[in-house]
Amino acid sequence: MLSIIYNRKKCIGCSNCVLVNPLYFIMSKLDGKSILLNSINKNGIYTLKLINNINYKYIIKSVKVCPVKIIKIIKY
Amino acid sequence: MKKIELLSPAGNYDSLYAAINSGADSIYFGVEQLNMRALSSNFLIKDIKKISNICNRFNIKKYITLNTIIYDNDILLVKKILNYSKLYNIDGVIAMDNFVIRYANKLKIPVHISTQLNITNLETLKFYSKYSDIIVLSRELNLNQIKFICDSIKKNKIKGRFNKLIKIEMFAHGSLCMAISGKCYLSLHSDNSSANRGACKQNCRREYTVKDYNNNSYKIENKYIMSSKDLSTINFLDKIINTGISILKIEGRGKSPEYVSVVTKCYKEAIESIYNNNYTYNKIKKWEKEIKKVYNRGFWSGYYLGKNIGEWTNKSGSSSLYKKIYIGIVKNYLDKKSIMIVLINSYDIKINDYIYIIGNKIGVKIMKIKELYNEKKNKVNIIKNGNICTIKTNFRVYKYNKIYKVIKN
Numbered sequence: 171m172l173s174i175i176y177n178r179k180k181c182i183g184c185s186n187c188v189l190v191n192p193l194y195f196i197m198s199k200l201d202g203k204s205i206l207l208n209s210i211n212k213n214g215i216y217t218l219k220l221i222n223n224i225n226y227k228y229i230i231k232s233v234k235v236c237p238v239k240i241i242k243i244i245k246y
Numbered sequence: 247m248k249k250i251e252l253l254s255p256a257g258n259y260d261s262l263y264a265a266i267n268s269g270a271d272s273i274y275f276g277v278e279q280l281n282m283r284a285l286s287s288n289f290l291i292k293d294i295k296k297i298s299n300i301c302n303r304f305n306i307k308k309y310i311t312l313n314t315i316i317y318d319n320d321i322l323l324v325k326k327i328l329n330y331s332k333l334y335n336i337d338g339v340i341a342m343d344n345f346v347i348r349y350a351n352k353l354k355i356p357v358h359i360s361t362q363l364n365i366t367n368l369e370t371l372k373f374y375s376k377y378s379d380i381i382v383l384s385r386e387l388n389l390n391q392i393k394f395i396c397d398s399i400k401k402n403k404i405k406g407r408f409n410k411l412i413k414i415e416m417f418a419h420g421s422l423c424m425a426i427s428g429k430c431y432l433s434l435h436s437d438n439s440s441a442n443r444g445a446c447k448q449n450c451r452r453e454y455t456v457k458d459y460n461n462n463s464y465k466i467e468n469k470y471i472m473s474s475k476d477l478s479t480i481n482f483l484d485k486i487i488n489t490g491i492s493i494l495k496i497e498g499r500g501k502s503p504e505y506v507s508v509v510t511k512c513y514k515e516a517i518e519s520i521y522n523n524n525y526t527y528n529k530i531k532k533w534e535k536e537i538k539k540v541y542n543r544g545f546w547s548g549y550y551l552g553k554n555i556g557e558w559t560n561k562s563g564s565s566s567l568y569k570k571i572y573i574g575i576v577k578n579y580l581d582k583k584s585i586m587i588v589l590i591n592s593y594d595i596k597i598n599d600y601i602y603i604i605g606n607k608i609g610v611k612i613m614k615i616k617e618l619y620n621e622k623k624n625k626v627n628i629i630k631n632g633n634i635c636t637i638k639t640n641f642r643v644y645k646y647n648k649i650y651k652v653i654k655n
Contacts (some may be wrong), residue, residue, distance in 0.1 A: 182279040183320060183443050186438060201321035202279065237439030237447075238285065 172224060174232075176206040176216040177240040187241060190231040194218065237241065250487055250494050253415070257286055257499035262300065263609030264507035269514035272307035276444075276499060277327055278322060281311040282362075282428065284444030286500040288468070291330055298334035302624045304427055307337040309500075312497055313360035314443045316343040328353055336568075338380065347377050351407065358382060358415060362442075364427045366391075368398050371412065379406035380493065382415040383426050385477075388552045391491055392416065396490030413492035416481070420497025421550060422474040424450045449475070453562065468560045475557045478537065478545035481530050483516050486550070504570065504602055505540040507610035512536050539568045541598060570602055570650035577634065579643050585636050586643050593651060595635065596628045603639075605647030612652070613639060 174194060181203040188204055195204045209216040220229070221222040226243075233241050254265035256273040265273050269277070275297060276282070277289045289297065294310070301308040310331050316324060324346055331339060332353045338651045339350045342362040350357045357378040365371055366384045374381060383392060392414070398404070399412050406412045423430060433447040434440045441447075450472035457462040477497075479486050486494070494517070496509055512533040537545075541564045546557040559565070574590040588595075597618055603611045619636040620626050629635040 180382060182284045182443055183317070183441055184438075184445070185317065185319065194309075197319040199319050199322050202323040206349070235438050237437055237445050 171220065171227070171228065171246055173219045173246050174206060174209070174229065175242040175244060176204075176218075177214065178203060178206075178211075178216055178236050179214040180240045182238055184237055186235040186237070187232040190235050191229060195210065195213055195232065211221055214227065248492075249521060251307075251492060252510065252514055252517060253493050253495040254506055255496060255499040255501070256297075256336070256506070257501070258282065258503075259536060259606050260604050260609060261499075261501075261506045262297065263607055264503040264604075265510050265609070266300070266304045266306060267611075268510035270510050271305060272309060272337070272493075274303065274309040274311055274495075274499075276311045278323065279444065280314050280316070280323060281499075282313055282441075282444045282446075283381075283499045284314070285446070291327060294327075294330045294336065295334050298336060299310075302335075306307040309338040309340055309358060310336050311340040311360075312346050313340050313342040313362050314444050315440075316345055321345065325349060328355065329353055339642075341381070354600055355456050356380065356406075356408065361385060361417065361427045362429065368395055371399075372404055375404050375406055375412050377407065377410055377433050379410070380415050382417075382495070385422065386426060386549045389485055389550050390489065393489040398517060398602070400490070400596040406565050414490070415493035415495055416486065416489075416546075417477060417497055418479045418486065418513060420477055420501075421439065421543070421592045422477045424472045424474050451562070452552070457633050468558055470559050470561070473543065473559045475544040475546045475559050476542050477548040478542075478546065479550065480512060480516055480533050480537065482547065482551065484525055487517070487520055493536040494525045501541055502570075503604050503610045506611075508536055508540045539566060559622055564655070566655055568652050569655045570652055572648065573601070573651045574649045576603070576605070576645055576647040576649065578644050578645060581642075583638075584640065584642075587634060588649055589634050590629050590631055590649075592631060593633050594628055594630050595649075595651065600652040602650040602652060603643055603647050604650060607644050608642070608647055611641055611643075 183202040185197050188197050198205050206216045206218050209218040251271040253272045254270035256262035256265055256275045277291055328349050328543040332355055338356040338358050340360050341347045342360040347357055358380040359374050359378045361382040364384045396414055404412050430441045432449040436449055437447045439445040439447050453469040454471050543559040544565050573593045574588045576586050577589050578587040599615050618626050621634050
């Protein structure tokens with residue numbers, strides 16, 4: 171099982187993650203940073219636990235394109 | 247004759263106090279992610295109020311930078327930042343994007359046209375004068391071209407939004423980009439990290455080998471083929487002031503507080519001595535020596551004196567003569583005895599060491615340790631790591647200020 175960890179404080183709002191992973195990320199018009207959908211916030215670190223049958227190759231794209239390296243995928 | 251304004255960078259509160267204490271006439275800072283130093287520590291929107299209050303207390307001007315490219319999803323954030331700036335009387339916004347310029351105009355906040363807009367001639371300046379008050383010229387101009395622009399503003403009475411003559415701002419000191427006025431795409435190509443969104447990964451500062459398609463590598467003198475030396479104008483500052491510019495800007499929001507302190511102090515002294523007619527060779531040598539003690543990649547005069555080729559550094563990182571290492575933190579300050587109690591939690595501290603005290607409210611102070619006392623109030627020559635010591639100071643320090651030892655690089 172995988173989860174996406176997203177450190178939102180350091181986001182610079184380039185919107186690359188939204189482009190490659192539109193199922194999980196959208197841009198916020200309030201502060202220009204991206205939002206990890208359905209995630210849980212704990213001190214600015216957003217976590218989304220993914221259920222089975224997730225295409226790892228698909229979600230790893232956002233990790234690769236993030237210029238500030240604030241998106242991580244971990245196993246739980 | 248009105249003195250030139252010295253504009254210093256403030257990347258964090260320590261640098262802000264360092265700039266104020268070293269004699270800056272104004273400071274500039276960025277908030278959130280919409281400025282050219284999005285990767286370094288930045289202020290938040292709520293800090294605008296505090297920064298404004300601090301600057302008002304010391305009677306210096308404060309400008310906010312908002313000079314990245316702006317996407318549609320940033321519009322609300324831009325509006326929020328500018329509304330806050332208006333609310334807390336920020337003296338100007340350094341802008342590149344037309345929406346930022348227009349919205350600042352609407353709120354009647356003075357606008358500085360950023361160097362990112364690359365203003366290199368009078369006609370472009372005339373165009374932007376309708377929307378701004380201060381114009382930062384392109385860093386690639388030479389002194390004659392700058393003088394022509396400044397003279398023409400007076401001659402043709404080119405006025406800005408607030409019906410005053412347009413002021414010219416120039417970079418005097420700091421890192422230079424290898425691309426024209428910061429418009430570089432290297433970082434975007436290699437790391438998907440746009441320099442024009444403040445996320446420059448500094449590819450130009452790395453070592454490279456040059457090869458052709460047959461895999462023949464070229465013999466090059468310097469492997470840092472793109473890393474420009476830093477700009478320094480302290481040795482011809484009189485010529486810069488003679489051009490008629492109004493604001494002298496120091497680059498370095500991403501740099502350390504002691505860099506801000508030393509550079510601001512030297513330029514302030516240089517400006518004072520030019521106006522007092524005692525800008526001498528010996529003084530210039532002294533300032534140059536001081537500036538070399540903090541972060542630098544070696545110095546050159548930029549394009550101001552008309553060089554036909556840029557100068558490139560031959561080193562990775564800083565060529566500064568000294569560096570700082572963290573040694574401890576101020577636990578308390580006793581006002582009556584003017585002594586500070588310091589917890590040493592890294593390395594040792596000795597008599598005759600030079601230390602920086604850096605932190606909130608104090609900025610940067612440098613001092614030589616003349617007397618050291620241990621926990622039992624006995625005079626000692628050295629305090630080992632992990633102990634508490636008492637040091638006499640001749641200035642006020644504050645709890646949680648950090649202590650650094652100055653050592654040779």
